[in-house]
Amino acid sequence: MLVCPECNIEYEEGKKFCRKCGSFLLSEEGSTFELPIGESFEEGKTRENLFCPKCQKYYELGKYCRKCGSLLVQGVPPLEPDAQLLGKNSIKRLAKEWLKLSHLFRPFPLITAGVVIILVVVGGYLLWQRHYQTSQPITPPLQSPPPGIETKEAEEIKSLFETIRQANLKKNIDLFMSCYSLDFKDRERKRLDTLEGWKNFNYLDLTYRLKKQIISGDTANVRMEWLIKITKKGVGKPGDNRTFLDVTLKREGDRWKIKEIKPVS
Secondary structure, three states, X not given: OEEXXXXXXXXXXXXXXXXXXXXXXXXXXXXXXXXXXOOEOHXXXXXXXXXXXXXXXXXXXOOEOOOOOOEOEEOOOXXXXXXXXXXXXXHHHHHHHHHHHHHHHOOOHHHHHHHHHHHHHHHHHHHXXXXXXXXXXXXXXXXXXXXXXXXXXXXXXXXXXXXXXXXXHHOOHHHHHOOEOOOOOOHHHHHHHHHHHHHHEEEEEEEEEEEEEEEEOOEEEEEEEEEEEEEEOOOOOOEEEEEEEEEEEEEEOOEEEEEEEEEOO
């Protein structure tokens, strides 16, 4: 079998030249490239490396592949198949290593997950606490008044109720009303009711006890107990009475005065 060294077209024995390119025909045994790349041929000439990119077959002569007809190219065929094989082998090796590690950590998935959850919760709480503390306004601590000031305020409040006691015993309405604030509710009604009570009753004795005092700035809340011994006019037999009151005080000027009175049920 004869072959054109340029076109790689096969011819039967007896032909001498290629009908396509006119090249001298050679026998088939001498057409395939068998020597190492770059090795010298006869007469000291070095042939170019030709191969079929589709069939990956080497040729020393011709321009087309005798098997598939593809155009021959120079150089060394790409090593993509080997690279792909290497990549597949690497993936398989990594998969095997991962399986080994998963077998080692298989008894501890719940412990690992629990540790991760705890760390997330603790970190979130610390961040929230830091943000909350920085966002809150700084308020100075409340300072308690010196003991001397509390004692003075308590003495002034006690002096107020002593004035009310004396005004009731002496039936002095001006002194009595001076103990009430100007914004006392139904101030005039209080004055009239007091005068009416003095007409019908006489105070034999009148005492008081301060049960509780809460002082805050210019206001104070006091719970007190009145012990009253009276006699009704025209009736000789005296009577005793005990009354508990919640009293709200207000400072006007330099004196404490009564702003509101509520009976304790």
